[in-house]
Amino acid sequence: MSGQAPTREKMTTIGQGGKRFWLYPAKFSGAWLNRRRLTAVVLIIFFFLLPWLKINGTQAVLLDIAERKFAFFGLVLWPQDFAILWFFAAGSAILILFLTAQWGRLWCGWACPQTVFLEHVFRRIEIMIEGDARQRRKLDAAPMSAGKFGKKALKYLLFIIVSSHFANTVLCYFVGTDQVLQMTFNDPRENWGWFTFMAFFNFMFFVDFAWFREQFCLIACPYGRFQSVLLDSDSMIVGYDYNRGEPRGKMRKNETRTAGDCIDCNRCVAVCPTGIDIRQGLQMECINCTACMDACDEIMFKVNKPPKLIRYTSIADLEGRLRRFLRPRVLVYVILAAALYGVGTYLFLFNRGLKFQIVRPPGQSFTTSESEAVVSNHFEVKATNRSDQVWTVVVEVEEPLMLTTPLNPWPIPAEETATLPIFVRKQKSQFQSSGKERALVTFRDKEHGEVLYQTEVILMGPAQ
Numbered sequence: 001m002s003g004q005a006p007t008r009e010k011m012t013t014i015g016q017g018g019k020r021f022w023l024y025p026a027k028f029s030g031a032w033l034n035r036r037r038l039t040a041v042v043l044i045i046f047f048f049l050l051p052w053l054k055i056n057g058t059q060a061v062l063l064d065i066a067e068r069k070f071a072f073f074g075l076v077l078w079p080q081d082f083a084i085l086w087f088f089a090a091g092s093a094i095l096i097l098f099l100t101a102q103w104g105r106l107w108c109g110w111a112c113p114q115t116v117f118l119e120h121v122f123r124r125i126e127i128m129i130e131g132d133a134r135q136r137r138k139l140d141a142a143p144m145s146a147g148k149f150g151k152k153a154l155k156y157l158l159f160i161i162v163s164s165h166f167a168n169t170v171l172c173y174f175v176g177t178d179q180v181l182q183m184t185f186n187d188p189r190e191n192w193g194w195f196t197f198m199a200f201f202n203f204m205f206f207v208d209f210a211w212f213r214e215q216f217c218l219i220a221c222p223y224g225r226f227q228s229v230l231l232d233s234d235s236m237i238v239g240y241d242y243n244r245g246e247p248r249g250k251m252r253k254n255e256t257r258t259a260g261d262c263i264d265c266n267r268c269v270a271v272c273p274t275g276i277d278i279r280q281g282l283q284m285e286c287i288n289c290t291a292c293m294d295a296c297d298e299i300m301f302k303v304n305k306p307p308k309l310i311r312y313t314s315i316a317d318l319e320g321r322l323r324r325f326l327r328p329r330v331l332v333y334v335i336l337a338a339a340l341y342g343v344g345t346y347l348f349l350f351n352r353g354l355k356f357q358i359v360r361p362p363g364q365s366f367t368t369s370e371s372e373a374v375v376s377n378h379f380e381v382k383a384t385n386r387s388d389q390v391w392t393v394v395v396e397v398e399e400p401l402m403l404t405t406p407l408n409p410w411p412i413p414a415e416e417t418a419t420l421p422i423f424v425r426k427q428k429s430q431f432q433s434s435g436k437e438r439a440l441v442t443f444r445d446k447e448h449g450e451v452l453y454q455t456e457v458i459l460m461g462p463a464q
């Protein structure tokens with residue numbers, strides 16, 4: 001808890017003149033904590049191991065902005081696939097709106113790296129070394145001594161180790177594991193730029209987990225700031241059942257209780273990592289971490305009352321109305337997300353692979369050979385390879401047509417656009433008298449002989 005009592009009107013952690021009040025959330029236990037801990041362990045293992053997984057030689061998940069290469073479990077997208085990325089990203093954004101409207105801040109409490117690492121790694125290290133809230137507060141208030149110095153040094157050393165491991169793993173997702181390994185083991189003097197970037201990144205994560213902490217959720221995270229518009233009275237929240245709890249009042253020994261179930265023990269406030277009092281209603285600072293649910297259940301058990309005075313609920317439920325699962329806003333989200341994912345999937349399935357375009361250069365019709373026996377038509381072929389493999393293409397025309405081109409077979413590199421000039425030729429004597437005729441141009445996969453593309457072009461020649 002901070003130095004001031006929580007109110008709805010101002011942030012508990014920030015006092016007069018912007019002074020920060022340091023929080024000392026108390027240690028607690030409970031069924032929800034066990035479930036969250038298990039989830040956190042699975043997520044942390046997944047987070048650290050995923051960058052090492054490769055599918056078809058490419059890192060399973062890679063968001064390489066510098067190289068403009070994005071990989072998701074075998075699916076590799078390049079800048080040419082911007083439209084596909086956009087539709088999937090927009091669909092995901094709408095999906096987040098849907099999930100938040102239905103299940104509130106489930107992400108914040110259970111899966112956000114900020115919460116997972118702060119609550120399940122850094123806070124545990126801190127409690128292990130410095131003790132529970134009262135001991136930590138006492139240690140901070142005490143003058144510097146050998147014991148205090150030793151505890152702080154050990155804590156920050158462990159924080160530096162974990163945060164640098166965390167920061168380097170985040171970097172692996174953005175620049176690639178191979179690159180990070182290379183930067184880590186190379187002499188920093190060989191690569192000052194990258195070394196400084198990595199050191200800065202490591203430092204930022206250390207500062208976040210050692211000092212900035214809940215302030216990230218309260219003032220920096222855009223998702224947290226949007227909660228007031230994303231939630232409605234049917235969304236799932238962590239809520240205090242005021243009908244059952246009020247009027248609250250301290251419990252006295254052998255008392256025949258006429259007041260509500262809340263014994264005003266403040267335990268729910270003491271464990272809250274953002275320093276709020278959930279009994280004051282839904283607040284933007286609540287990250288739905290369930291700590292107050294566990295803390296209050298423990299108290300209810302001790303005073304022989306049923307659990308769930310603080311529970312997963314909704315405003316509708318607390319007001320005695322039936323919670324609506326399907327409502328217009330939610331249906332719009334579902335339809336929009338499905339449409340955006342649908343278009344993205346369509347583009348991915350039907351707009352990938354090899355695409356050809358064949359055009360006659362502007363201002364050109366035909367040329368004839370020196371002997372005037374052969375008519376030649378010049379075309380430019382543009383091939384866009386939206387795949388991660390090199391295609392080798394053979395260009396063909398049907399007899400009696402002849403083909404001249406500088407490169408045949410023609411290799412088209414992965415994820416690139418290549419152009420090739422081709423000259424389609426025919427004996428003048430065989431040309432149609434109108435001076436115009438159709439010719440079929442075929443592009444075949446060199447390896448398997450499969451026709452990749454076939455198109456008709458108009459050949460021009462002298463009218464006879």
Ligand code: SF4
Pocket residue numbers: 240245261262263264265266267268269279295296299309310
């Ligand atoms: S922990 Fe439960 S009983 Fe104690 S103050 Fe909070 S709501 Fe009331």
Ligand code: SF4
Pocket residue numbers: 238268271272273274275276277278285286287288289290291292293
């Ligand atoms: S009010 Fe409860 S659920 Fe919300 S952040 Fe505080 S402890 Fe977590």
